[in-house]
Amino acid sequence: MNEMQFGNRIRHILNSAPALPADQAGRLAAARAQALQRQRPELAPALAWADNVLGSLGGWGGVSLRVMAPAIALIVSLAAIYTWQQNQRAAEVEELDAMLLTDELPIDAYLDRGFQNWLKKRLAEE
Amino acid sequence: MMVTSAAQQLQEASEGTHLASRSELEAFLKGVERRAFKQAMFAVRDEEAALDIVQDAMLRLAEKYGHRPAAELPLLFHRIVQNAVRDWFRRQKVRSLWTTLLSSLSGGSDDEDRDPLDTLEAAGPPNVHGAPAEQFEQSQVLEIIEQELARLPERQRQAFIMRYWEELDVAETAKVMGCSEGSVKTHCSRATHALALALKARGITL
Numbered sequence: 001m002n003e004m005q006f007g008n009r010i011r012h013i014l015n016s017a018p019a020l021p022a023d024q025a026g027r028l029a030a031a032r033a034q035a036l037q038r039q040r041p042e043l044a045p046a047l048a049w050a051d052n053v054l055g056s057l058g059g060w061g062g063v064s065l066r067v068m069a070p071a072i073a074l075i076v077s078l079a080a081i082y083t084w085q086q087n088q089r090a091a092e093v094e095e096l097d098a099m100l101l102t103d104e105l106p107i108d109a110y111l112d113r114g115f116q117n118w119l120k121k122r123l124a125e126e
Numbered sequence: 127m128m129v130t131s132a133a134q135q136l137q138e139a140s141e142g143t144h145l146a147s148r149s150e151l152e153a154f155l156k157g158v159e160r161r162a163f164k165q166a167m168f169a170v171r172d173e174e175a176a177l178d179i180v181q182d183a184m185l186r187l188a189e190k191y192g193h194r195p196a197a198e199l200p201l202l203f204h205r206i207v208q209n210a211v212r213d214w215f216r217r218q219k220v221r222s223l224w225t226t227l228l229s230s231l232s233g234g235s236d237d238e239d240r241d242p243l244d245t246l247e248a249a250g251p252p253n254v255h256g257a258p259a260e261q262f263e264q265s266q267v268l269e270i271i272e273q274e275l276a277r278l279p280e281r282q283r284q285a286f287i288m289r290y291w292e293e294l295d296v297a298e299t300a301k302v303m304g305c306s307e308g309s310v311k312t313h314c315s316r317a318t319h320a321l322a323l324a325l326k327a328r329g330i331t332l
Contacts, residue, residue, distance in 0.1 A: 001332065003318045007290030009332040010271060010321070014291055017268050020160055024177065028159045031181035036152055038185055039192035 096123070146196040154199050155184055162207050165287055168276040169211045179210045186210075204292065204302045208284065267330055274324040278317050281305075285313035286321070 001009070019025060096119065100110070109115045146154070159180060166176035183206040191202045275283055281303070288299040289310070300307045325332065 003315060006318055006322060006332065007286070007314075011290050011293070013264075013268055013271055013332075014161075014164075016264065017160075018265070020163070024163065024173070027177050028163060028180060031177075031184050032152065032155045032159060034181070035155060035184035035188035036148060039148060039151060039188040 092123075099123075146193060146199055150196045151188060151192055151199070154196070154203070155187075158200070158203060159184070161287075161291060162203070164272070165207065165284075166211060168272070168283060168287075169280065170214055171276065175214060179207065179214060183207045183210050200292065200294070201298055201302055204288065204294070208302060270325065270328055270330060271321075274321055274328075277324070278320055281309075282313045282317035282320065285310050286317035289314050 020028070099119070162180045162183065163176055166179040167173065170176055170179065183203060186206050187199070187203050191199070194202065275287070278286065284303055285299060288294045288302055289296070294302065296307045296310050299310045303310065322332075
């Protein structure tokens with residue numbers, strides 16, 4: 001008798017066993033009923049298909065890892081770049097203001113385009 | 127390419143691998159519950175614990191995978207049962223560790239000579255050698271087979287039961303057990319030999 005035949009013979013004997021005692025069968029039936037109550041309600045076909053596709057991607061966990069994580073990383077880096085740019089602009093304006101306020105300048109100097117150009121040039125050199 | 131695969135999935139979802147309905151899940155659970163209970167019994171050797179394990183596995187299957195395609199239910203269920211059995215052993219280990227610690231702290235001297243293995247030995251059946259097969263009724267043969275299955279090493283028993291009682295193929299069994307197909311074949315072969323020898327020693331020829 002080879003392994004397969006032996007296994008089949010064992011299965012035949014195990015399956016010919018009488019039904020379980022009433023208390024055990026009762027507990028299993030109760031467990032089954034409880035499980036069926038907890039089954040998720042039937043999904044609409046489109047949703048079911050989406051769920052299936054989702055499942056093939058690795059479930060909600062897989063999606064959150066594959067889609068949400070890069071998306072969050074992108075949003076965080078964009079926010080960081082925007083904040084840094086804003087800070088840079090504020091710093092430039094601040095510096096310009098400081099230079100103007102510390103120097104003794106006639107009020108007309110603010111309206112002189114040549115002075116503004118000189119200021120920018122000086123800033124660039126620094 | 128993407129469109130083709132999406133279309134295939136849609137077709138499969140709507141035709142081939144249709145999702146399990148309530149009645150299909152019920153029929154599946156009804157068909158598998160006795161075998162699952164017996165398997166849990168072989169592993170944990172405690173009726174209450176085995177019933178709890180099957181109940182937990184049923185709940186988990188219905189809650190998490192209740193609407194997976196009907197064809198996937200057996201693999202998922204057996205995997206859940208195996209995990210539940212493993213969790214039970216893990217919990218027992220933690221519990222026995224605490225019991226040992228507490229009993230050593232309380233210094234119970236009467237328990238010093240008690241060996242947990244004694245109970246395991248006592249739970250085993252008397253070994254009957256050389257009795258002719260004809261003398262055994264079908265129920266006795268069944269009982270002996272169940273006893274010898276319970277005595278097999280854990281992995282060997284799992285592999286043998288999945289392959290020959292649950293009728294899963296080698297690849298499916300490997301998936302359930304989380305090992306390679308080669309390991310499944312080895313476990314099965316060893317289990318078959320051990321079981322055949324043990325049955326022969328108890329006077330049973332199949």
